[in-house]
């Protein structure tokens with residue numbers, strides 16, 4: 001983002017990215033508790049009134065996203081059962097709506113298979129060579145862009161994340177660890193507003209979505 005402020009503490013539509021993400025999860029009626037992985041030197045979280053909510057726990061995160069997720073899952077496993085469902089979400093996706101969370105939960109609990117929010121790819125997709133020339137055009141009909149939350153049973157996800165770490169695999173999402181462990185992962189239609197804030201222009205885009213949020217999306 002090219003900012004001195006860590007991305008999760010940048011302001012958009014009146015709150016930090018982290019607060020928007022937390023608020024969306026806490027507003028989903030099926031979510032009973034929230035574990036937030038924080039950077040070891042984080043001094044900002046304690047000043048956010050929202051994080052005083054009794055449903056929130058915090059843990060120290062790790063160097064990579066997967067390390068933070070593993071730390072949170074290990075902490076959670078001390079007070080939850082292996083069969084309990086867990087959703088992993090990026091703080092960098094503040095455009096998540098409570099209705100997205102409930103749609104994912106309804107789809108996953110109806111089949112019993114884990115699943116993730118995702119959007120079908122709509123552009124023509126090219127594979128390139130190292131010099132930046134087109135090698136081939138991919139068939140996009142079965143291509144999806146993975147979002148979060150990603151929802152699995154706690155025990156299976158914890159095991160899959162530990163397996164991936166032991167195998168030296170770099171997983172950029174939880175579904176990758178579950179795929180590697182041989183589990184089926186369902187793709188559930190996500191929303192464009194649930195974009196990952198990655199470059200400065202994404203802040204204006206996500207603000208546009210948040211400021212136009214309808215009651216239906218909020219629940």
Ligand SMILES: Nc1ccn([C@@H]2O[C@H](COP(=O)(O)OP(=O)(O)OP(=O)(O)O)[C@@H](O)[C@H]2O)c(=O)n1
Pocket residue numbers: 001007008037061062063064065066068069089090091092093196197198
């Ligand atoms: N060590 C890390 C790195 C990332 N994350 C989480 O993973 C999400 C997605 O990661 P990303 O946005 O890619 O974070 P960075 O790698 O910090 O940023 P960027 O890719 O924009 O450089 C973040 O919002 C954060 O919630 C984490 O918990 N622990």
Ligand SMILES: C[C@](O)(CO)[C@H](O)COP(=O)(O)O
Pocket residue numbers: 065090145146147148172173174196
């Ligand atoms: C989990 C994720 O947001 C799904 O698109 C993404 O993989 C995070 O990856 P990043 O490399 O940490 O941005």
